[in-house]
Amino acid sequence: MILTNIGSVPGKKIVEHFGIVSGSTVRAKHVGRDMMAGLKNLVGGELKGYTELLQESRNEATERMVAQARMLGGNAVINIRFATSSVAQGAAELFAYGTAVRIE
Amino acid sequence: MLEIVLQNLDLVIFLALMVIGYTAGSIAEKRHYASIEQRERELLRLMLVNASGSYPDGRVKSAFLVSGSAVISVDYFKRFLAMLRNLFGGRVRAYESLLDRSRREAILRMKEEARAKGAVMIMNMRLETSTIGTSDTSKNGIGCVETLAYGTAVVLNPQ
Numbered sequence: 001m002i003l004t005n006i007g008s009v010p011g012k013k014i015v016e017h018f019g020i021v022s023g024s025t026v027r028a029k030h031v032g033r034d035m036m037a038g039l040k041n042l043v044g045g046e047l048k049g050y051t052e053l054l055q056e057s058r059n060e061a062t063e064r065m066v067a068q069a070r071m072l073g074g075n076a077v078i079n080i081r082f083a084t085s086s087v088a089q090g091a092a093e094l095f096a097y098g099t100a101v102r103i104e
Numbered sequence: 105m106l107e108i109v110l111q112n113l114d115l116v117i118f119l120a121l122m123v124i125g126y127t128a129g130s131i132a133e134k135r136h137y138a139s140i141e142q143r144e145r146e147l148l149r150l151m152l153v154n155a156s157g158s159y160p161d162g163r164v165k166s167a168f169l170v171s172g173s174a175v176i177s178v179d180y181f182k183r184f185l186a187m188l189r190n191l192f193g194g195r196v197r198a199y200e201s202l203l204d205r206s207r208r209e210a211i212l213r214m215k216e217e218a219r220a221k222g223a224v225m226i227m228n229m230r231l232e233t234s235t236i237g238t239s240d241t242s243k244n245g246i247g248c249v250e251t252l253a254y255g256t257a258v259v260l261n262p263q
Contacts, residue, residue, distance in 0.1 A: 003169040004256040006156035006228040011164030043128035044179030084234040
């Protein structure tokens with residue numbers, strides 16, 4: 001499965017479009033990480049726990065999008081965009097969407 | 105002496121937090137900037153554009169999505185400064201460096217991923233910034249931002 005965020009796959013020809021595919025996850029941080037983040041918050045700097053958490057969830061959202069594209073018979077997703085929104089205190093939604101296509 | 109300290113324990117704790125936040129925070133920030141600048145110089149040769157272009161046939165070996173993200177938070181002292189700033193308005197320098205650091209770090213991570221996979225350039229780079237776990241109404245939210253950088257990395261055929 002080839003993923004790009006431009007309107008084509010460089011070096012390949014698109015033969016069929018399948019429309020929009022998307023995937024999302026809503027994740028909450030867990031207490032341990034939250035406490036560590038609270039401590040880290042005092043001195044500032046990178047909150048590694050959160051970075052990892054968001055990366056994992058984003059990968060999962062992408063996986064779901066890819067699964068949907070595969071179901072439709074595509075072998076690539078183009079024009080991928082990511083969006084993040086916080087739904088409630090301590091929970092975030094990671095959303096990925098793109099256009100499923102079949103390339104040669 | 106001890107009595108005075110005990111009577112004003114709130115104030116003492118607050119001041120201690122301020123001092124810890126200021127010293128540890130500024131040391132960490134300086135170190136982070138030094139590492140960012142060094143890695144930026146190393147990765148300067150990897151082209152990064154935010155336009156999408158096209159290549160002549162047969163030139164591109166493969167293309168794939170790369171991304172990098174970073175969550176950075178401000179220290180206690182800066183949060184206090186920013187709160188004071190809210191009274192008078194104007195430029196909030198404390199948060200400017202926060203956003204700058206997280207963007208540059210995210211871009212660097214994306215570039216590192218692209219380099220590890222042998223890409224020569226990244227096309228159509230997009231940046232996205234979000235605050236996590238905090239809403240505008242909550243006072244005790246964590247002052248941190250997440251920046252995501254993503255783009256399409258391109259590996260070329262040898263000519």
